[in-house]
Amino acid sequence: MNNTNINEKYKLMNMLTSFWVPQIIYTAVKFSILDIIQEHKSIGLKKLLSISGIKYKIGYRLIRALIFLDIVTYDNNEIDSSFRKLKLTTMGLLLTAKEIESLRDYVIMVGEEFYTSWSKLYDIINNKENFSDKHFYECRNRRDNILLNNAISSLSQVFFTKLVNFLKLNKADKVLDLGGGDGSFAIKILEYVNCKIDVLDRKQLLHSFKKLNNKSNKIRFIGGDFFVKIPKGYDIILLIRVLHNWSDKNVLKILLNISKQMEKETRLYIVDSIIDNDNDFRSLMDINMLVLTGGSIRTIREYTALIRKSNLKFISFKNLDRVYSIIELARNN
Numbered sequence: 011m012n013n014t015n016i017n018e019k020y021k022l023m024n025m026l027t028s029f030w031v032p033q034i035i036y037t038a039v040k041f042s043i044l045d046i047i048q049e050h051k052s053i054g055l056k057k058l059l060s061i062s063g064i065k066y067k068i069g070y071r072l073i074r075a076l077i078f079l080d081i082v083t084y085d086n087n088e089i090d091s092s093f094r095k096l097k098l099t100t101m102g103l104l105l106t107a108k109e110i111e112s113l114r115d116y117v118i119m120v121g122e123e124f125y126t127s128w129s130k131l132y133d134i135i136n137n138k139e140n141f142s143d144k145h146f147y148e149c150r151n152r153r154d155n156i157l158l159n160n161a162i163s164s165l166s167q168v169f170f171t172k173l174v175n176f177l178k179l180n181k182a183d184k185v186l187d188l189g190g191g192d193g194s195f196a197i198k199i200l201e202y203v204n205c206k207i208d209v210l211d212r213k214q215l216l217h218s219f220k221k222l223n224n225k226s227n228k229i230r231f232i233g234g235d236f237f238v239k240i241p242k243g244y245d246i247i248l249l250i251r252v253l254h255n256w257s258d259k260n261v262l263k264i265l266l267n268i269s270k271q272m273e274k275e276t277r278l279y280i281v282d283s284i285i286d287n288d289n290d291f292r293s294l295m296d297i298n299m300l301v302l303t304g305g306s307i308r309t310i311r312e313y314t315a316l317i318r319k320s321n322l323k324f325i326s327f328k329n330l331d332r333v334y335s336i337i338e339l340a341r342n343n
C-alpha cells in the first residue's frame with residue numbers, strides 16, 4: 011500500500027469512529043461530571059467519581075478519554091495519578107450548565123434523539139421506515155421542547171445579531187416571527203429597534219416564552235399552528251430556520267397560508283440553509299433533517315419551484331454567513 015492510501019485509510023478510520031466522541035461527551039454531561047469539576051474549580055479523581063456516583067475503575071477510563079479529547083485536563087503534575095487534580099479546558103467549560111449559550115442541551119439531543127434517528131438512516135433510504143414530518147413536533151413533551159429551544163439558541167447570538175442588522179427594521183414595522191420558538195430573536199430585535207413583534211409558535215411553547223415576554227410589552231406570543239391559520243396585518247413576516255423541518259408538501263402549505271395573508275407591501279424573509287453545490291457540507295445537514303424531522307436542506311432551485319407555486323415572487327437573495335441565507339419575497343399579485 012502506498013503512502014497516499016495509508017493516509018486515506020487513516021482518514022476513513024477517523025470518520026468511521028467519529029460517533030464515539032459525542033457518546034463519550036454525552037455520558038460525561040449526563041453524569042454532571044463537567045458541572046461538578048466546574049463547581050470545585052479543581053478536584054481529585056476519586057472525589058469527582060464518588061460525587062457523580064460512578065465506580066472508580068470504569069470512571070477512570072471515561073475521564074482518560076475526556077482528557078484525550080481536551081475536555082478535561084490535569085491541574086497539577088503529581089506523578090502518582092491518584093493525587094492529581096482535574097480541571098476543565100475551555101471546551102469543557104462550554105459544556106457546563108452555567109455557561110451562557112452552553113452546548114450542554116445540544117449534547118443531550120445529539121446523544122439521545124440524533125443518535126437514535128441516525129441509526130434509522132438505512133431503513134429510511136430503503137423505504138422501510140415510514141414516518142411523517144409532523145411527528146418530530148407533535149410528539150415532543152415539555153423536556154424535549156426545552157432541550158430543543160436551548161440547543162437551537164446555544165449557537166444563535168452571533169447569527170441573530172447579523173440577521174437583525176440585515177433586516178434594518180423601522181420602529182413603525184409590525185413584525186410576525188412565524189415558528190419564532192421561545193422569542194429569543196424577537197428579544198434580539200428589541201435591542202436594536204423598538205417595534206411591535208408577534209411570535210407565533212405552537213401553544214406548548216407558551217411556558218418557555220412567558221419568561222422572556224414579561225420583560226417587554228412590545229412582544230406578544232400567539233399560540234397557533236402555521237398549517238391552520240396565520241394572522242393578517244404585518245409589514246414583515248419571518249420564517250427563520252423553519253422550512254428545513256418540513257417536506258415539500260408541507261412547505262407548500264405553509265407558504266400558501268402565508269401568501270394569502272400578505273398585503274402588496276408585506277415582505278416575507280425565509281432564513282435557512284441553502285445548498286450551493288453537490289460538494290457542500292450542508293448535504294450532511296440535509297441528511298440530519300431527513301432522519302430527524304423528514305425535512306430537507308434545499309437548493310435555490312428547489313426553493314424557486316416551491317415559491318412559484320405559492321403565489322410569491324423573489325425580491326432579493328443573500329448569504330448571511332457560511333451556513334444561512336436569506337430569501338426576500340413579496341406576494342406575486
Ligand SMILES: C[S@@+](CC[C@H](N)C(=O)[O-])C[C@H]1O[C@@H](n2cnc3c(N)ncnc32)[C@H](O)[C@@H]1O
Pocket residue numbers: 147162163166188189190191192195210211212215234235236237249250251252255
Ligand atoms: C427549528 S425551530 C426555529 C426556531 C426559531 N425560528 C429560530 O430560528 O431560533 C422551528 C420552530 O417551528 C415551530 N413549529 C413547528 N411546528 C409548528 C406549527 N405547526 N406552527 C407554528 N410553529 C411551529 C417549533 O415549535 C419551533 O419553535
